[in-house]
Structure formats: structure tokens, C-alpha cells
Amino acid sequence: MGSGQSSSVVGKANMSRCEPVTGNLPPLKDLTADNITENVIRINNQSKSPRARFVFERLVTHLHDFAREVQLSEQEWSTSVEFLTKIGQMSTDTRHEMILLSDTLGLSMLLDSINHPKSASSTEGTVLGPFHTHDAIDLDHGAVLHKDPHATPLLVLCDVKDPQGNPISGVKIDVWEGDSHGFYDVQREDRSGPDGRGVLHSDSDGRFFFKAIVPVPYPIPSDGPVGAMLRLLGRHVNRPSHIHFMMHKEGWDPLTTALYPRGDPYEASDAVFGVKESLVVDFTEVSDPEMAARYDVALGTKLLQYNFVLLSMEEAAALKRKNAIKNMEKYGGKKMSFLDGLPVPDLD
């Protein structure tokens, strides 16, 4: 290599495509396994958002520590790049492979636990799962959720209350479940519209009811990258039978949950870690002729009854903040402030 003239000519031709360098950047050169992490964090710290600075500082730290700890190989890296790329390419409006990845790695349940901390009295949450859609139609109380003629009918009678036992009216309740073969409508190629899903609103007594079917266990979609991952890990891909509920009303902490009939073979080995004892229910039967007449079902119809309890936004926020503070003490104990309810480290 000669020395010759400085190559200041280099780059001139194309500066118009490039933005000028601004800010007080660290010199990013000669980075090694020992110093690259701090330098990537320093350049990311140019963000104007304190929350983005914090999230990316922890993200880069964990990503790099992971790679260093396992001494990630190039082959493993390119398998991972391909794996994540395929997950995106496989995803559509009705197939949510990335959510499935989050679910099967336990991240979704962890986030539910962080974002909707359990109080002594409120209903626990669980995974949203990849099968919720936004095209479910409004149903009247007592409506039939499912067209499936092979299923066992199930009358669902519920109410929604606050922790003090006061009914909450006007709660928007999304319900959805698979059919008698364990398939959601979105898994059928000939889907022409929503089936096995609907939207109800609690009445003035906080009540809502509809005619569902007895749910069955089913394998999560395993023909994609997530299925391949679970096979590598020696894990089964099954979820215990359940019915999904999602509740929204302004002023109340949104609840995404599901109810699981007791005795399912996968009750204690859910592929997405969603089962909680408080959400496991015992089905009974409609044994009272007056009740059968009132709800227009046959005597002996399977019956699911459940009382949901929502926290107010204020109650939930206070609980979440308390947990966040406890959590920060566990992780290094940096002094934190809250910005829009989310922790950011204090600058001093």
C-alpha cells in the first residue's frame, strides 16, 4: 500500500445521497467484542426519546451478551436471520407467526403479567394468541357463536363486576374459539367471514351470555418456522381447550383472557404457557327447565358460568407502578422516573 495523495476525492461524487453527520458522535472505528456494545449504545443515545434510549440500551446489552455468552457461530446467525425472515414472510392478516414465536418463548405471558398485574380480586389475563381478528360482528345476548354442526353446544353465562362487586355495564367483549376439530375460522381456506367469534356488550347488570361450543384441544400451527423450532426443542405443540375473552371499556384496565375446562390432557403443558388455575373452570349442565326455557336451550346442555372482575385504570396503574419499582430494585437499582407510565432511568 502506498501513501500518495489523500483520498479526499473519495466520496465527493455521492455526498448528495448522504445526510451530513451531526451531533457529537463517538469515533466508531476498530470496534471489538470488548468495546462494541458500549459504542453502539453511545450512538443510539442520540435518540430524543428517553424511553427509546433506555429500551435500546437494554436491548443491545442483552443481544450482545447473548452472542458473547454462547459464542454464536456464523452458521447459527444465518439460520436465525433466515428463521426470523421466514416468520415475517409467512405472516398475513390471519396468520400471526411472530405472535406465535412470542407465545412459545413465554414472552407473551410474561408481558401480560407485567402489564396486567394480578390483584387479589381481579380476573387474571392470559395470551391473546394468534387467532384474534378485527372483523367479528356484534352479537345479541344469546346469539349462537358457531355454525359448526358437529360440536357439543355450550351455554355461556357470565358477568363483569368491579372488585367491590358492582356490575360494569357496556363492556365490549370479544369472544372467539376454535371449532369441534380445533380449527379457528381463519385457518380455513374457504373462510368467507367471521365464524366462531363475535362481540357482545355487558348489560346493566354486567351480564352477557351466548351459545358457544365445548372447546377441544388443538395443535398450534406447526407448518412454519415456529413449529420447526418446537420440534428442535423436543416440545409438543398442543394447547388445552379454551374459549377466549377480551374486554374493553374506557376507564377500566383491558383484560385479555381465556377459560380452560378442567381435565384437559394439556392443562399442565400448554405450548404457550397460558393456563392459570383461576381460569380453569368446571362445566355443569342446564338442569332447570325454567332456565332451559329462558335461554332457549335443551335440558342437559353443557353450561359454563364465570364471574369476571375488572380493575379500574387507576387501580391497575398503581399496581403496575408498584411492581415496576420493585422490579427496578432487582435490576441494579438505578433511580428511575416514569414517563407516560413507563420507567426511564434518571439522568443524574
Next chain:
Amino acid sequence: MGSGQSSSVVGKANMSRCEPVTGNLPPLKDLTADNITENVIRINNQSKSPRARFVFERLVTHLHDFAREVQLSEQEWSTSVEFLTKIGQMSTDTRHEMILLSDTLGLSMLLDSINHPKSASSTEGTVLGPFHTHDAIDLDHGAVLHKDPHATPLLVLCDVKDPQGNPISGVKIDVWEGDSHGFYDVQREDRSGPDGRGVLHSDSDGRFFFKAIVPVPYPIPSDGPVGAMLRLLGRHVNRPSHIHFMMHKEGWDPLTTALYPRGDPYEASDAVFGVKESLVVDFTEVSDPEMAARYDVALGTKLLQYNFVLLSMEEAAALKRKNAIKNMEKYGGKKMSFLDGLPVPDLD
């Protein structure tokens, strides 16, 4: 909720779609922010591959710790799910958005450093980048790499040697670079085949040479999710000018690297952290008429000369293993074995 009959009927209808539960599973129920991580790791530990068990143990630990430390919100989670999904959906054979993410988070450079540790004498590696293709054609020595008529020609004269200075012949060398506007061929919609790239083989003296163009700085593709991320972080998206080289020969540690002309405005702020002082070069000019005639270039043509040094597979493996052991001492000091050259924790 009544008690009634056990719902053992539940699930029967559909057991055929589900695999039976095998193995000695931990009961995965009532998982909370405090115990979900250990339980996800326990179920992943059913994998027959010791390396997969180790990699997923660290992956799940870091993923969960990250979520707990920042108290990741549901909004941030769904933005992340969307972000990663879009990256996959945007990716094609010629657009590698996931590699760009790895590059801009410093992961690619870190992995290069882990997998190709620098010895005192060997050429350092750098990012592969998202613009390598597999369709480049074989070129004769002296071939013209680029059809671009607006570019400044550059004669590239190199050789490949071992650390003792012995030439290595028959090394397959992929070279690629952008055009005078900083675009690679794959970024052109009318691309009909490879341009600005080719494959050479070192001769019996370890030499190879070709006619390139003076490279210019360019912005990495910023119309996708990675561009949006960099804007959020307040980072510029530019790479200093460079020419890529990738070298393969059986028995030798593969080298992916690039050469950067000195004085580029982005030399110390590369968006993907790729610049190393040992890879920064000074261009000269062809000033000897005999040389100009020999290489069939005009007097005064820009000239890049560089001596690449490859490590043998054995030298590289020994260095890598030494670094891995040093690294393990830093991370908890668990006793490790090596499996196909990659660390796994000892079982006892």
C-alpha cells in the same frame, strides 16, 4: 361456577389432531413474571441437542430479563412484532433487511470478532452487508468489474498470503461494490444480471487484480423498518466508501472483509460499525508507464494495492477456542466442553 361432572369429555373429539404428551414435563401452570423464565427453560431442555439447550437457555433468559428490566409495554410489544414481521415481508433474494438490522445493532461486527478473532498478522474481517449475491460470474484477472461509465476507474492489485508470507493460490475471491452513485446492482429495478461484482481466483503467486471504480459513500436502504429505527435513534444511515472482498479456500479460515479509502466523511461513523484502521487504505496512482502498459490502464489511473493474510483453519480454531474459554470465565465461569467447535456447558 358449579362443579358438576368432570369435563373429561372435553378434548376427546380432537385428540387425533394432537400429539401425546411425552417426557417428564414440569407442570406449566400459574406462571408469573417471577417463575416463567425457569419453566420455559425447563421445557426447552427436552431438546436432544446440548447446543440448542444452551443457546435457548441464554436466549430465553436474556429475552425475559430485557422485558422485565424495561417493563416492556403491550404497545411496545406489538410495535416490535409489527417491526420484525415487516422486516421479513420486505426481504427478498436481493433485499436483506434482517441482515441490515443485525448490522445496525452491531451484532454482525460482534459476531465477526467472535468467529474470526484477529491474530497479530492476519487481515481483519468486517460486515458482509446486505448486498452480497450468489450470481456473480467468474472473472479473469484484469477484468472490468463495473459497467458504470460515470465512475472513476481504479486498478486493484492484491495478493493473498499466509502469516509466514507464503502465497496462497487458488483462493476464491468474491468482490463487489456499488456504482458511482452508491447503488449496488441489486438496488436497480432493471437489474438483468450481476454488475459491479465478480469472482476471481488467486494465481500461483497468490495474486489477483481487476479494474474496479473508486467507491463512494452511500446511505444504507432506509425506506424500510430499519431506516425508521435509525431515525428514531437519531442516527445517520451512511456508510463510508468501500470495496467488499470475501475469500474462501479449503483449509483456510474464510475471510469476509472490505477496504475503506482514507478520508471518507463517514470513516468514523459508519452506520454498521464496519471500519477498522487496518482496513483503511491510501489510494495512489499508476505512475509507471511499464505498469500502465502491463495492466492496460491509462497513466494516472487510481491504484489500490493490498496484501491479504489468511489464517489456516487450525490457527483460527485454536485462537477462537482460546477466546471462547476466556469469555466463559467472564460469564459465570461454568465448566464448558466444545461440541463441533462450539461451547456447551458440562452437565455436572
